[in-house]
Amino acid sequence: MSDWVEACAADDIDEEDVMRFDHGGRTFAIYRSPDDEYFATDGLCSHEKVHLADGLVMDDIIECPKHNGRFNYKTGAARGAPVCVNLKTYPVKVDAGKVLVQIR
Amino acid sequence: MARGMVIIGAGECGGRAALALRDLGYDSPVTLVGDEPHLPYERPPLSKEAMASDAPEIKAIASDALLAEKSIRHIHSVQAVAIDRAAHTVRLSDGSVLSYDKLLLATGSTPRKLPMPGLGARCVYLRTFADALAIRGHLSAGSRIAIIGGGFIGLELAATSRKLGASVTVIEAQPRILMRGVPAEIAEIIHQAHVAEGVDILCGDGIASVADDGNEVRVKLAGGREISADLAIIGIGAVPVTGLAAEAGLMIDNGIAVDAELRSSDPDIFAAGDCCSFPLAVYGGRRVRLEAWRNAQEQGALAAKNMLGAGEAHAAVPWFWSDQYGLSLQIAGLSDEGKSTVRRDLGDGAFILFHLAGDGRLVAASGIGPGNAVARDIRLAEMLIGKHARPAPEALGSQAVKLKSLLAA
């Protein structure tokens, strides 16, 4: 399946930061890690469906803006109360300065 | 054989503590005793938009299945009535007796009662899911709601009531709403939001009398005004639940007094969450009691660690949020520690007030705005507060300077 979708330009996102990306009625969060790699997860927190892109990225953790629930954005794993349900993650690649996400 | 750990109070703090004990690898018995009939659940939704639903649901912190998987014994609908410290036992209202190695008191707080005659069945308080359901039954288009007290719970309920079309009057004796802990500039934004939504807010007028004849409540104010309502909701603060601890002879000081490791005056009894007062390290050990959800979570987890002997001191910075209409308020730290403020505008009407101590230290930050506009900067401010940072006021005030860059400095 080659359902790679262009999300943004690579330099639209600062290092150690996150951006919201909406596509096909769904919402995702695209991350750029401190060591300049890109990742993607579901866009909404699994606690109360809040956009994670308003949250803070620290190392490989995204912290939810609403109640500070934490996830590892590289694996999607829930890492701190009140969240307990993991996030789905999506493959990401950078091609010619564009960030592409494989949406399934 | 180990007697195990007993936790009294199956709320946010008790529930988190029980889970944390297991996550830390503790494998002797863990018993969680609560006097409510429910699984441990989250209270914040009880006053917020979630209550506007036709059939509000409980937001449980742990399911029955999770408690079973973790071998946490949850005894519900039963109260702990006495602690025998010498015998290391707790007696419950059903007559049974539990033995403990360490005991955690997570008994929370309870609404402060309005000390007045004339209150009846139409004068209610909000603390539990049962309270919330009872209130929900009165909220509909055209119902008249009087809210006594312009604090967070009252104001959130005002917003929820308006969403359902009820007419709402908020009565606050102080000169403005949210006197405690919220800067005037931010309280004013919230006040205006309520006015724009059609809430009548009456400040600076005390209550002369309340009369509840079973059909309606009539609230007379000192200034002469009279408000008739189908329901009066009283939200004038909360008091810690300390009776059990006091009878056991534990030290009480605006809550069950604990040290930095959340240990009470009995080394085998800990207390955490809304029921305890503790030394807040970030302000040099000033003794405080917090009524905040994240604090209950963090202290539950910390108490669990220390019941297992970790000896770790509490170090977190207080944090609080409230949602009303589309606005969210977040506060990190306690703003009364500040001597001056610096304002940072974030666009869309969102802004943060940074509170600085006399020596320039950042001690608190209060933010308000639509959605989660202030969340990220409040979180960064919280970290700066925890580091005792002294950021330049010009940097705090300028949107061009990223707060994250101040953290690295």
Ligand SMILES: Cc1cc2nc3c(=O)[nH]c(=O)nc-3n(C[C@H](O)[C@H](O)[C@H](O)COP(=O)(O)OP(=O)(O)OC[C@H]3O[C@@H](n4cnc5c(N)ncnc54)[C@H](O)[C@@H]3O)c2cc1C
């Ligand atoms: C309507 C509402 C809205 C809120 N909104 C927010 C918010 O937006 N943001 C925020 O930061 N905080 C909010 N809070 C505060 C937050 O919910 C509390 O700080 C938190 O619940 C405290 O947790 P706790 O476990 O210490 O106490 P609680 O949650 O009160 O739990 C204590 C439990 O112990 C039980 N208990 C007491 N004594 C005994 C006994 N002897 N035997 C057995 N059981 C006993 C009680 O019945 C209760 O179930 C809100 C609170 C309410 C009520």
Ligand code: FES
């Ligand atoms: S909505 Fe994300 S932690 Fe609550």
